[in-house]
Amino acid sequence: MKLTLNWLKEFVDLRDAPEKLAETLTMAGLEVESLAPARAPDGSEDWIFELAVTPNRGDCLGVIGIAREIAALKAGRMKAPARKPAVQKANANAPVKVEIQSPRACQRYSAQAVESIRLRPSPDWLRFRLEAAGIRAINNVVDITNYVMVETAQPLHAFDLERLDAKRIVVRQAKEIATFVTLDEVERRLAPEDLLICDGDVPVALAGVMGGRDSEVHQGTTAVLLESARFDPATVRRTAKRLGLHSEASHRFERGVDPEGTVAALERAVALLQEIAGGNTFGGIIDRYPRPPAPAAIAVRHARVSEIVGVDIKPAEIEKNLKALGCKVQATKAALKVTPPTYRGDLTREADLIEELARVHGYDKIPSTLPRALLSGKPDARLRADRGVRSYLVGEGLVEAIHLPFTSADINRRFPGLLAGEKPVAILNPLVQESAEMRLSLVPGLIEDLKVNLAQRAEGFAAFALNKVFYLDTKDEPAERYHLAALLYGRRGRRGLRAEEAPFGFLDAKGLVEGILDGRGGEWSWNAADPPAFLHPGRAARLAAGRAELGYVGEIHPDLAEELSLGRCLTFELDFGKLLQYLSPELAVRSLPRFPSVERDLAMVVDDAFPAQRIIDWIKDLRNVLIEKVEVFDQYRGASIPEGKKSLAFSISYRAQDRTLTDTEVQTVHQELVARLGEVFGAQLRG
């Protein structure tokens, strides 16, 4: 809402300079967004105020409403209302009949015919104020309707009277009328519940939203019918929103106009038409007001005001301030009976009036207190886990990334997340088509980051994301999961003198996941079968706990990497929410062994595809109490090893709980193990 200071001064004697007034308004909830000096066409000094009016204050979408607010805040005094033009009530000669068929959607409809108008540009002072208010000047008739709207917050519409053939205004729902051509010459499709102003059977305006092409004021107009109505806010809003026709008028109707203000606005417009456009009224004001609302009194309890605000606002102040806001106040024993003015449709409950009282009292005059402590806070397990895993990955050199969750259908097809076949959540009104779905996986976001950083000549890239992914569950309902994903590319970053780091490989990615699981108990298994299609089939694994799929780790498929113009990228993605459920909540520390262990190594030459874990699992399955630990520590292919084979080296740690093992004892057990491994796996062994 924009207006000029001099316009305001027509209604209120101001106490303060413009800057001080702006401060007062801002601190009362009418935020002044800008204040700029201006010069009126007559050379006088003026100021342009821009106010942010909250949706509950439709009354402040007019100069008079703001003047009233200033008076209520004691920053000025309302002036006596100016001259009243002599307007007669409607008589038998009224040139137009008005009928409201939808009284719920149109509470009041007032109209006035004005003839002998000379259509021409408006005078400079009017154009200046209108343009200061952000409205383009068009011609004196249209400008006057807009001027009165900005002044009174009551939108007006002018029909060319001669183009209303039936001379019978009918306010009704569109129902069977399917289309209507608005004054911007666009044919609009109507919904049955849209409210129309019709001339007989012919629609001439979309009530409160936009007039029609065929009844618009035009070059040859000499007589108009001025409309000043109170339309139902929700009805106007639905139509305006559906058709994308937001206007100064619909904006005000949506916020509710004063049902008691329609006639005053008409009178003001008539006075201006007489003054500026040479118009003459004929037929008096037509006013249909089927069911004037009975103002309901609201009980305001002094004790309740103090309870909510926290300070004792004295009954006398309550009464005085409510009256200053235009309320009628009647004191009873239990409470004040308060009837708000008709232009404050937002005040319907005690809570609304308490807010008004706090506001007028001044928030800055209300002290600060600290509430009595509630000692019921609990630490948050998820927060601890999030912080823990972040700090681990940061220590490992990974940077945390945060992404918008939107992606394209194509990306979701390529990166379907942990469980193939899950359906993505689609956005009905995306900003752009490339972001029409919610991500199924965090990995594409990280790949985007990698590209951004490669374009900036980053040499290596290691990043992670801890965030939600979205999918449709088995009942096609949108659902969410909390994922952790990482992407590794190139070499690990180093600081200091130049030194070679090996490029990231599969084991680096797997190692990061193992680091998360380390010391957490739980039974995890890695499985090479059925890797996700976007991963290298030979360099990918799934992580599971029993039957529960927890995630995957692997190298991005070379075809896909090539398509994205990237080299080798390693990634992992975990269902972090689920993983947390499988982490043992309790830690039990074993006492340290009392007797030393003895280490023996063994190396086996096996087929290239033979998984090392099979040997470890087989040895563990022996459940030999002397075997404490088995680890693979080397894998070798090369000169001394035949084609298609590899050598795996294991270290086995032997220990007894009750004695120090002798060399011979260990030697016997170890030789037997080596011999059995040879039999079972047919491998060449060196023990």
Place this chain on the structure above:
Amino acid sequence: MNESLERLKEEVAGRLSRSVSEAEVEQLRVEYLGRKGTVTGLLRGLKDVAPEERPQRGEELNRLRAFIEERIAGCLESLKAEKRSKALTEERVDITLPGSRRERGRVHPLTMVVDEIVDVFSAMGFEIARGPDIEDDYHNFEALNMPKDHPARDMQDTFFVAAERLLRTHTSPVQIHVMESRKPPLQIIVPGAVYRHDDDATHSPMFHQVEGFMVDRGIAFTDLKGVLTHVLRQIFSADARVRFRPSFFPFTEPSAEVDIGCVICDGKGALRDSHACRVCKGTGWLEILGSGMIDPEVFRFVGYDAEKFSGFAFGMGVERIAMLKYGVEDIRLFFQNDLRFLRQFPSF
């Protein structure tokens, strides 16, 4: 001591003092004290000395041997010390060279800000609650006193995923979820992502909020002021100026917008070069959070007795706070994950 032994003693002392290496000293030890050494030879010749002279001669030779041994030990020690001190000089490193390490990662700056806010509230006994990003119309709007066709919905342009399903436009629906399942007293904060159909340098279609609320018997607007003033002074600075001004949110009444004195121009509205401060648009104040006393209508939706309980709620934008704290001018930087940006923040 006879003259020849005296000469021998001087000769040894002289040669030892001129020797420059352990090997040279070792050589001298062999020459004088070794199996065929001079002193050893003299000792061996004792048997040929007249018996009455033998004790004295023996004692003299033993003293000579002890003297030589002592000198050799001393000589070796000083040579070793000299060598160590030379080595210490030679092994000196250039401490101005950079330390050698793997590059550490970074926590995202938005995470840092959320963590900081969460810690402030945790210290006051607030608990964390979370909710879905994909909400229904009821929790996001209806139960927050924003019925369909309410103009307040204009303030929150919405992404829809189905007729009644949407990406939450604020974290406030979590208020409803919590109050539906729990009874007061409650003091809760809700960090999370929210979505608006908007995209430019100051608006991102996704951003983050921290919502909070407190409900109990006898909670008043003065408490809202007290708690939020305390929190903002923790987040910004202990002497931050805080102001509350009336505003409108459908789910609070009274509602308040909370401003802090501009951190860029120090609340003056103008910079040192007397140009108006762009960040606060010359007002000296920055809008930092929205708040208010929870509307009785919201309590009605969750089945609380508004005559018995009262409470306040608030919400703050994480990106906005991060932008102000770190002087970031374009919100989109937070989501481009450019390492040149992220690495400007400390690693813990």
